[in-house]
Amino acid sequence: MQLSLLQHAARWLLGIFLLLAGIGHLTWARAEFQAQVPRWLPLEADLVVLLSGFVEIGLGLALLLLKSRRQQVGWAAALFFLLIFPGNISQYINKVDAFGLNSDTTRLIRLFFQPVLMVWALWCTGALTVRKKQLAD
Template sequence: MIAGVMHLVSPDIFVKITPGWVPWPQQVILATGMAELAGALALAQPWSQGLRRLAGAALALYALCVFPANIHHFAMDMARPDHGWGLAYHLPRMALQPLLIWLALWSSGALPMRKRG
C-alpha cells in the first residue's frame, strides 16, 4: 500500500530510475501505483478468497516484472561517483525481491499450505 501511495505522490522519484526502454514512464509509474493500491486493497478485503488469490498472483507477477527496474537502478547508482544509495540499500532490496513474491502469494492464500502431522 505504501509503495502504491509513493508512486502516486512522488512519481518523479520512480520515473528517474525507470529503464529507458519503458514507454511513457510517467504514465507507467502512475498505473503501477494504482495497481499496487488495488492489489493491497484486494488482499485486505475478507469477503472473497478468489479475489485475494488473484491479487496475490498479480502482485507477485508485478514484483517479478519490476525486478529489471531494480537492476537498472542498482547499475545507475553504482555508476555514480558517490554510488547513490549504495550497496547497503541495493543488495538487500534485490535479495528480498523473491521474498516479496513469496509473501504476496502466501498472504493471499495462493500457495497451498502444508498440513503438519
C-alpha cells in the first residue's frame, strides 16, 4: 500500500516523538513519567517507566525503519497509547502535577489527545485504510 507524502511526514514525526519520549523515560524526564504511573498498578513506578521507555524507543524506531511491517507497527503503537491511557486518567483523578499539567483543566484536556495519538498511529501507517478495505471486501 502506498502512503501519501503527508502520511510519511506524520509517521516520521510520530516516530521521532516516540523515540524522544522513550529516551526521556530513561533519562531527563524519568521522575515526571513516574508521577503518571497509576497508584493501583502492582509494579514499581520506576520499572514501569523504564519498560515503557524501551517500548516507546522500539516503536519509534519501528515507525521510522520498518517499511514491510508498517501497518502492524501502527496497530502496536495504537495499542500502546491505549495501554498507557489509564496513567493519564490517574494523573487527572489524583491531581498529579507533571509535565506542566498543573491544573484540572490541563490534565483533562490532555485526556482528549490520547485517542488522537491512536488514530494518528493508525492513519500514518496506512493501517486504517487497510482495515477499511478488509471490512469492505
